[in-house]
Amino acid sequence: MSDDPYLKILNGLIAIVLGVGGTAALFWVLNFLSGLLPGKWERRVKPYVFIGPAIVVVAVFLVYPALMTVIYSFADDNSINWVGFDNYTALFRDDEFIGTLVNNLLWILIVPAASVIVGLLVAVLADQLKAFPERVAKSVIFMPMAISFVGASTIWGFVYATRFAQGDKQIGLLSAISTSLGFEPVAWLRISDYNLNDLLLIVIMIWLQAGFAMVLLSSAIKGVPEDTVEAARIDGASEIQIFFKVVVPQIWPTVIVVFVTILILVMKVFDIVYVMTGGRSGTSVLANTFVLELFEFGDAGRAAAVVVVLMIAVIPVMVYQMRQFKKQEAR
Amino acid sequence: MRSFTLGSVAVRVGIFLLCVLWFIPTLGLLISSFRDEADVKSSGWWTVITDPFSQWTFDSYRQVLESGMANAFVNSIVVSVPATVLPIMIAAFAAYAFTFMRFPGRNVLFMLIVGLLVVPLQVAFVPLLNLFGSYDLNGTFLAVWLAHTAFGMPLAVFILRSYMATLPQEIIESAEIDGASHFQTFWRLIVPMSVPALAAFAIFQFLWVWNDLLVALIFLGAGDNEVVTITLRDLIGDRGQEWHLLTAGAFITMTVPLLVFFSLQRYFVRGLTAGSVKG
Numbered sequence: 001m002s003d004d005p006y007l008k009i010l011n012g013l014i015a016i017v018l019g020v021g022g023t024a025a026l027f028w029v030l031n032f033l034s035g036l037l038p039g040k041w042e043r044r045v046k047p048y049v050f051i052g053p054a055i056v057v058v059a060v061f062l063v064y065p066a067l068m069t070v071i072y073s074f075a076d077d078n079s080i081n082w083v084g085f086d087n088y089t090a091l092f093r094d095d096e097f098i099g100t101l102v103n104n105l106l107w108i109l110i111v112p113a114a115s116v117i118v119g120l121l122v123a124v125l126a127d128q129l130k131a132f133p134e135r136v137a138k139s140v141i142f143m144p145m146a147i148s149f150v151g152a153s154t155i156w157g158f159v160y161a162t163r164f165a166q167g168d169k170q171i172g173l174l175s176a177i178s179t180s181l182g183f184e185p186v187a188w189l190r191i192s193d194y195n196l197n198d199l200l201l202i203v204i205m206i207w208l209q210a211g212f213a214m215v216l217l218s219s220a221i222k223g224v225p226e227d228t229v230e231a232a233r234i235d236g237a238s239e240i241q242i243f244f245k246v247v248v249p250q251i252w253p254t255v256i257v258v259f260v261t262i263l264i265l266v267m268k269v270f271d272i273v274y275v276m277t278g279g280r281s282g283t284s285v286l287a288n289t290f291v292l293e294l295f296e297f298g299d300a301g302r303a304a305a306v307v308v309v310l311m312i313a314v315i316p317v318m319v320y321q322m323r324q325f326k327k328q329e330a331r
Numbered sequence: 332m333r334s335f336t337l338g339s340v341a342v343r344v345g346i347f348l349l350c351v352l353w354f355i356p357t358l359g360l361l362i363s364s365f366r367d368e369a370d371v372k373s374s375g376w377w378t379v380i381t382d383p384f385s386q387w388t389f390d391s392y393r394q395v396l397e398s399g400m401a402n403a404f405v406n407s408i409v410v411s412v413p414a415t416v417l418p419i420m421i422a423a424f425a426a427y428a429f430t431f432m433r434f435p436g437r438n439v440l441f442m443l444i445v446g447l448l449v450v451p452l453q454v455a456f457v458p459l460l461n462l463f464g465s466y467d468l469n470g471t472f473l474a475v476w477l478a479h480t481a482f483g484m485p486l487a488v489f490i491l492r493s494y495m496a497t498l499p500q501e502i503i504e505s506a507e508i509d510g511a512s513h514f515q516t517f518w519r520l521i522v523p524m525s526v527p528a529l530a531a532f533a534i535f536q537f538l539w540v541w542n543d544l545l546v547a548l549i550f551l552g553a554g555d556n557e558v559v560t561i562t563l564r565d566l567i568g569d570r571g572q573e574w575h576l577l578t579a580g581a582f583i584t585m586t587v588p589l590l591v592f593f594s595l596q597r598y599f600v601r602g603l604t605a606g607s608v609k610g
Binding site for chain 1 (some may be wrong): 339342343345346349353354355356359360371373374375377402405408409412413417420421422424425429432433434437440442443444445446447448449450451452454456458461462472473476478480481482484488513514538542543544545549560563564567568574578580581584585588589591596
């Protein structure tokens with residue numbers, strides 16, 4: 001242990017006491033001051049006392065920086081001189097960046113759909129089991145949700161590990177299987193043909209997210225009224241027909257929610273790519289390119305432009321979310 | 332739905348295979364973390380099946396803890412706890428106002444919060460680095476606490492408001508008639524009644540901060556203050572072939588989330604489902 005750990009823990013405790021106590025005191029003082037105002041004004045001011053701190057935090061650390069990022073994206077690498085659209089034209093003339101966009105698209109097309117399908121499969125199958133095995137099965141599928149992206153990358157890095165030296169036994173599961181089938185050992189994450197390396201990274205994300213889809217879809221399936229299924233059965237529908245014509249339409253809203261949630265997550269995928277390949281061998285995604293531009297190439301303008309592209313890509317989803325929220329409130 | 336049956340043997344085989352498929356990667360890591368360094372590097376972890384009583388050891392754990400992981404573990408706790416506690420109180424006040432008070436701008440401000448839920452965090456990084464830089468805050472715990480407090484705020488307000496909206500409106504009205512101020516109603520009635528939502532958000536935020544790499548990488552970086560995700564990342568990068576250290580290191584970083592997962596699974600699920608839209 002390098003530094004004094006007790007000092008750090010003390011620091012943390014002070015932060016909690018000061019932060020919580022200070023915030024509580026701030027609210028108390030503001031509330032007290034607003035109480036001194038004449039009745040009508042007190043009622044007018046008080047709501048802003050309650051939401052004020054939250055709005056200030058969000059404005060200073062989120063909204064203001066976001067607007068500044070848009071401005072930086074039109075400036076040079078040190079955010080000093082204006083360069084117009086240079087950062088953007090440079091990005092879109094760069095084949096590697098186009099490849100990055102294609103990768104993001106690949107992630108978006110595969111991960112949400114695959115996670116929903118696996119989640120639905122597990123939810124339906126587990127529903128047939130008795131209570132205890134059902135719980136065990138669901139826990140196994142759901143457990144990866146607790147694991148960080150870096151942890152998951154370690155787990156799968158071990159699966160994909162390959163040894164090349166003559167006489168070395170394979171310690172990674174995938175290479176062990178492929179070499180025992182007579183293939184030469186290969187470095188899996190460097191194979192960019194048919195985007196194989198991207199797909200191997202995508203598998204990790206599906207492994208992580210299927211459990212989330214399963215939990216939500218499972219509770220939706222359990223909410224499907226028994227009599228709708230019974231009625232279809234009496235009408236002579238097969239089990240497959242019942243599933244697709246009776247169950248699926250009723251759980252469709254949940255399917256959409258799960259899909260959109262995973263979609264938002266995947267658009268911003270970073271950790272897995274950064275840790276596993278650092279974006280090499282044509283595996284980069286937008287969030288990874290952002291970090292590379294910022295830290296490896298020290299180009300704040302280019303980095304800002306990358307993030308603005310990501311932001312623009314997210315806007316349709318954001319509008320959709322806001323509309324959904326309004327619809328819900330109207331009900 | 333229980334009467335909806337497929338071939339029951341096929342179901343059992345199918346679900347069993349899926350579970351095995353899902354569990355094997357983690358199992359491989361777990362087994363390897365307790366194997367001897369030489370064994371990890373010379374044979375696959377599955378060979379223990381035929382030789383289950385070969386030498387098991389805690390050596391890898393001891394080594395990785397001594398090489399910085401213990402320090403990082405303390406740092407992760409110091410980062411995560413305040414970064415969880417701070418946003419909750421600020422958000423609870425705001426959620427109360429959004430739910431129970433009428434004021435001009437309420438809907439616009441709340442739509443702003445809903446919109447911010449999906450904004451990629453990266454969009455704030457470069458200007459925040461400059462802002463923190465001008466106060467010499469980069470690399471300090473204060474910088475990550477502030478960043479996580481802000482980044483968690485839209486979600487916290489959203490979850491807490493959604494929950495408070497389900498509380499019976501009459502309670503607040505009768506409190507008002509009894510002459511209770513908003514401040515009193517908030518502390519004495521709404522906060523105690525909102526404990527499930529507060530707990531769900533707290534768990535979600537704690538795990539999110541604990542598992543976070545990106546924010547820690549940008550505002551804390553490597554060094555004396557680095558958190559477990561950074562330490563693990565460096566193990567992978569610098570010593571990609573030291574699998575005995577990597578496997579043990581990965582499990583040390585996973586202990587806290589897995590503990591939360593197995594002990595508070597119900598709240599955990601609630602927090603995840605409520606909070607999974609976070610950027």
